[in-house]
Amino acid sequence: MGRKKIELKKIECPKEKSSKYSKRKKGLLKKAEEMAVLCDSDIILLVFSPTSKPNLFYPHSRPLGRILERLSNMSEYEREERRSYTKKV
Structure with a gap:
């Protein structure tokens, strides 16, 4: 049996928000x-x-x-191209 789809909505309670954030961040x-x-x-x-x-x-x-160096070595055109591709997906 699959999981139920949960409705996404902003959590207002600060304590609940903090708890949910910690669990989700870990995942x-x-x-x-x-x-x-x-x-x-x-x-x-x-x-x-x-x-x-x-x-x-x-x-x-x-x-x-090393990771940041790789990013900085990419041309502005290549970064923008990858960013626009990511937005489409």
Whole structure:
């Protein structure tokens, strides 16, 4: 039996919002780690909490500097092309 589709709506209660954020963040980081390992891809994930605290994730197998260097070496045209492709999908 499949899961029920949940209705997405903003959570107003700060305590519930914080709890949900922690659980979802943990799952998101796990998925990012899996994708990095299985697909041999470079991933940087920047997530801001409801209290505006940033959380930066990147696989420990690859240095952050190398990933950022790769991004900075891309031309502005190539970055924009990839960004527009991502928006379509």
